[in-house]
Structure formats: C-alpha cells, structure tokens
Amino acid sequence: MKAVLCKQYGPPESLVVEELPAPRPGPGEVVVSVKAASVNFPDFLIIQNKYQFKPPLPFSPGSELAGVVKEVGAGVSNVRPGDRVIAFTTYGAFAEEVKTEVARLLPLPEKMDFITGAAFLLTYATSDHALRDRGALKAGEALLVLGAAGGVGLAAIEIGSALGARVIACASSEDKLAVCREHGADATINYASEDLRERVKALTEGRGVDVVYDAVGGAYTEPAFRSLAWRGRLLVVGFAAGEIPKLPLNLALLKGAAVVGVFWGDFARREPKAFAESVRQLARWYGEGRLRPHVSQTLPLERAAEAIQLLASRKAKGKVVLTMGA
Numbered sequence: 001m002k003a004v005l006c007k008q009y010g011p012p013e014s015l016v017v018e019e020l021p022a023p024r025p026g027p028g029e030v031v032v033s034v035k036a037a038s039v040n041f042p043d044f045l046i047i048q049n050k051y052q053f054k055p056p057l058p059f060s061p062g063s064e065l066a067g068v069v070k071e072v073g074a075g076v077s078n079v080r081p082g083d084r085v086i087a088f089t090t091y092g093a094f095a096e097e098v099k100t101e102v103a104r105l106l107p108l109p110e111k112m113d114f115i116t117g118a119a120f121l122l123t124y125a126t127s128d129h130a131l132r133d134r135g136a137l138k139a140g141e142a143l144l145v146l147g148a149a150g151g152v153g154l155a156a157i158e159i160g161s162a163l164g165a166r167v168i169a170c171a172s173s174e175d176k177l178a179v180c181r182e183h184g185a186d187a188t189i190n191y192a193s194e195d196l197r198e199r200v201k202a203l204t205e206g207r208g209v210d211v212v213y214d215a216v217g218g219a220y221t222e223p224a225f226r227s228l229a230w231r232g233r234l235l236v237v238g239f240a241a242g243e244i245p246k247l248p249l250n251l252a253l254l255k256g257a258a259v260v261g262v263f264w265g266d267f268a269r270r271e272p273k274a275f276a277e278s279v280r281q282l283a284r285w286y287g288e289g290r291l292r293p294h295v296s297q298t299l300p301l302e303r304a305a306e307a308i309q310l311l312a313s314r315k316a317k318g319k320v321v322l323t324m325g326a
Helices: 041-046 114-118 121-134 151-162 174-182 196-203 218-226 250-255 264-270 272-287 301-312
Strands: 002-005 016-019 029-038 064-072 084-088 097-101 105-107 142-146 166-171 187-190 209-214 228-236 258-261 295-300 319-323
Touching (some): 002 301, 064 114, 121 151, 121 228, 142 151, 142 218, 151 272, 166 174, 187 196, 209 218, 228 250, 301 319
Parallel strands (some): 142 166, 166 187, 209 228
Antiparallel strands (some): 002 016, 029 319, 064 084
16 A cells, blocks of 8 residues: 655655555554545644654654545444544554554544545534634624634634634635635634734724634734733634744733633543534534535645645645545
8 A cells, every 4th residue: 555654754845655565453443445634734743743742753644534444453343344434543644544543433424525524523623622612602702713714714714603603714815815705704804914903903893802713823823812802712723823922921811811722632532522522513513514624625645745735835725635546
C-alpha cells in the first residue's frame, strides 16, 4: 500500500510517498481501506514536531479519514468488514490502509459520501464542543468567528446559526467572506481592510459580542477580546496565524469575561458520553441540512504536501481532502 511518510521533521515538501506492507489488526484494532482523508492544521504542526502529540519517526500524518473496514482484530464485535466508517486517528490517515483502535471509529451516515465524511468530524465536533459546551452559546447572542472561511470557522458559522446566534464572520478577503455568507453568516468583517473593533461596535450598536471563536491567534486576538460584551467568552481554539498571543488580563476583570480553552481531542478521550452526545447532535443537524461541509479542493494522496501547504498558507476555503487511487 502507498503511504505519505514524515521521515524527518520539516516543511510539507519534506514528506515522501512510499510503498509499505499492508497493516494487520491486533486485539481491539481495525484496518480500514481509506477512501478519503482530510487535511487539518495539526497535520502541518505534527510534521514539524510542533504538536502536543509526537509520534516516533517515521510516521504518516493525517488525523481524519473515511473508508471501508477491511479487517478486524480479536475482540472486535461492533464493526464488520465492509462497514463504511469515519475514523479520527491523530496521525496515520494519509495512507491507503490504516490500522487504528476500534474506539476511534464512527459509522459513516447513510447518505454521506466518503469525501464529505472525511471532512466532517474534526471540524464540526471541535466547533460544537467549543460553542455549546465551552462557550455556552445561546439563541440571540452574538458570535464573532475569526478565520471564518477555514474548516472549523465555517463549521462554527453553521453551528452558531443552528443555535440561533447572530454570527459575524471575519476573514482576510472578499472571496472568503462570500463563502462565509453562503454558509449562514449574518454579517462579515474583512480584517485585512477594516478595523475589527470599530466594525464590531457598528454591527452590535456598541454592545460587543458574547462569544469569540478564535482559531487564529496572533494580532487578531486582543482586539477581538476587547470587543467582548459583559460576561463574554473568548474561546481559544488554535493559533493558525502562528503566534500565541498574550492578553492584558485586566480586560477579563473589567468585562467579567472568561478565556476558555478548547481541546477537543482530550475532551473526546476524557468525556466519551458527552462526545457521543455531540456526535448525535451533529448527525441530526446534518440530516436536517443545517450542516454542509465545504470542500474547496480534492487532491490525490501523492499531492499531500501540496494539500498541507494550501492549509498552512491560509489559501484554502473550508477543507482540502486527499483521495486514494481506484
């Protein structure tokens, strides 16, 4: 089978594609024939040794896939060969076959294709955990989404809309903001050409926003934090801009505001019942047509380095998905 390998830490162009022996499942494990695997920002970090999980070299990046169960190991009774599944793997998904623990599998919804399935779980589950669990977003509140045209950003727009919030989407170009509006944003801010704080003031009549969804970090975090209303919540989702910002904490005091960390991976591991409920809610919303994963580009497995670079350079809108050969 073919697999994308990180044999030494470095930029995406240092990745190689090689033939490897097909994996065999051990007890409690499953081998999945991968049909599609999506690219997520942690894939860019993990190949540079900048992510919190540090697999031993060599390894395949890729944390999210959809495919068909090929083989199951001893003790596995809840899935069978031929089942269509989604898997979240932390790493290893950029390969034609993947071995993983059965606990990391979910059934692929009946009406969902493999490309959509590969683009669904991590972004929507992260945003659902952020907004409903950590941010306690309620109907009628105002939500500001930074980096709104990315995968988690578009998911946050759709989930915020499903919850009845007023969603203000921020991105760096008009074509990205057009995608945000297509996915339900009520208002938009181009923070490359507009003053973020002044636009928030104008859009909220000076009140500010209740929740900031921040997967970007860098220079945008502080003005967004200053734009919070009383009892506002800043959700720390990630740092796509590359810089981890520092905040003057007197602002939290003056606004009665909260800075809330969002670590979906550990949430899914530590709180399996709450994670399962989140997945059920997402499936309901998908079935109702409220969630529409946006895949801007599909590329073959061999072009994984290009796919990761598209995401790292913030040129992608929504998700980029790798597809396997016939």
